[in-house]
Amino acid sequence: EKVVPHKSSDQAGKSSACQGCPNQNICASGAAKAPDPAIEEIRQKLTSVKHKILVLSGKGGVGKSTFSAHLSHALASDDSKEVALLDVDICGPSIPKIMGLEGEQVHQSGSGWSPVYVEDNLAVMSIGFLLSSPDDAVIWRGPKKNGMIKQFLRDVDWGEVDYLIVDTPPGTSDEHLSIVQYLSGAGIDGAAIITTPQEVSLQDVRKEIRFCKKVKIPVIGVIENMSGFVCPKCKNTSQIFPPTTGGAQRMCEELNLPLLGRVPLDPRIGRSCDEGRSFLTEVPDSPAAVAYQNIVQTSQRAARGQRLLYPVLPVSLQGWGNWRAAFM
Ligand SMILES: Nc1ncnc2c1ncn2[C@@H]1O[C@H](COP(=O)(O)OP(=O)(O)OP(=O)(O)O)[C@@H](O)[C@H]1O
Numbered sequence: 116e117k118v119v120p121h122k123s124s125d126q127a128g129k130s131s132a133c134q135g136c137p138n139q140n141i142c143a144s145g146a147a148k149a150p151d152p153a154i155e156e157i158r159q160k161l162t163s164v165k166h167k168i169l170v171l172s173g174k175g176g177v178g179k180s181t182f183s184a185h186l187s188h189a190l191a192s193d194d195s196k197e198v199a200l201l202d203v204d205i206c207g208p209s210i211p212k213i214m215g216l217e218g219e220q221v222h223q224s225g226s227g228w229s230p231v232y233v234e235d236n237l238a239v240m241s242i243g244f245l246l247s248s249p250d251d252a253v254i255w256r257g258p259k260k261n262g263m264i265k266q267f268l269r270d271v272d273w274g275e276v277d278y279l280i281v282d283t284p285p286g287t288s289d290e291h292l293s294i295v296q297y298l299s300g301a302g303i304d305g306a307a308i309i310t311t312p313q314e315v316s317l318q319d320v321r322k323e324i325r326f327c328k329k330v331k332i333p334v335i336g337v338i339e340n341m342s343g344f345v346c347p348k349c350k351n352t353s354q355i356f357p358p359t360t361g362g363a364q365r366m367c368e369e370l371n372l373p374l375l376g377r378v379p380l381d382p383r384i385g386r387s388c389d390e391g392r393s394f395l396t397e398v399p400d401s402p403a404a405v406a407y408q409n410i411v412q413t414s415q416r417a418a419r420g421q422r423l424l425y426p427v428l429p430v431s432l433q434g435w436g437n438w439r440a441a442f443m
């Protein structure tokens with residue numbers, strides 16, 4: 116495994132903090148600083164991918180995979196766009212089920228792996244395709260997970276793609292650092308961050324935003340999921356997580372980030388996902404489906420430089436600029 120010197124180059128392997136460390140000679144020689152050749156290989160491989168967008172969340176279970184899947188479906192509803200969805204949630208890959216691809220397997224293609232296609236213009240790759248059963252547990256340490264992420268980024272033959280959506284595990288783990296490191300040559304357009312209205316989720320989102328700042332990934336906006344419940348009978352909205360209503364909005368105002376939209380709770384979303392069907396085509400008129408579509412359409416309008424008709428929040432030009440750049 117690669118040695119990462121924790122001292123400046125002229126001190127590495129020589130300072131008193133290094134005493135007893137078996138890597139001292141490697142660090143002092145500077146060999147540890149040589150960049151991983153995979154970064155350049157990935158850059159070359161992904162020159163055919165126009166936009167790379169990470170979907171992040173501070174907490175698990177807030178709807179990140181559901182959003183990634185529906186963002187992909189919504190983008191692919193435009194036949195002229197090629198969309199790729201990469202699931203790097205190595206320990207809990209839920210994308211195969213949500214996309215109706217359970218039991219599918221990847222095949223070797225000329226120079227790597229070919230993804231699994233949901234539609235002609237929507238390709239998916241997940242570690243779930245490499246497991247013999249969906250119930251198999253992946254219990255891997257960091258280096259093995261990193262190796263798999265490297266392979267996913269370097270070896271999948273996506274072809275010409277407009278959007279690569281990367282569904283990540285919750286929090287800021289080894290996987291995130293690997294993605295950021297390996298995509299440092301290819302570039303990441305930005306990150307969309309999913310939260311629920313609850314304070315516990317918002318707290319973790321703040322950490323996620325700090326992580327993005329630290330590793331210099333533009334935050335393209337925040338999506339508040341499970342934001343109220345629209346009664347299918349009376350159509351009234353009730354807040355499930357009071358008294359934190361408006362928490363995501365306040366946080367976005369404070370941090371000057373776009374709140375891209377709010378998706379209400381709808382039990383039919385869970386059902387559609389469990390059955391591997393797109394909720395957007397199953398119940399297109401529901402408030403949740405409309406909210407998903409608005410998030411995508413708003414960003415596409417912004418990308419085309421048109422006036423935003425339904426911005427959820429007034430934010431700085433820089434904030435919308437990040438979202439716009441990710442979708443142009
Ligand atoms: N707006 C919503 N209304 C109703 N159910 C939802 C909504 N969004 C997500 N869900 C359901 O919540 C559960 C968790 O969603 P999902 O798997 O997308 O979360 P996640 O953030 O990706 O979790 P993890 O990262 O831990 O895998 C799923 O059962 C999903 O169907």
Ligand code: SF4
Nearest residue numbers: 121133136138139142
């Ligand atoms: S020699 Fe060991 S302790 Fe010193 S910088 Fe390198 S890894 Fe760290």
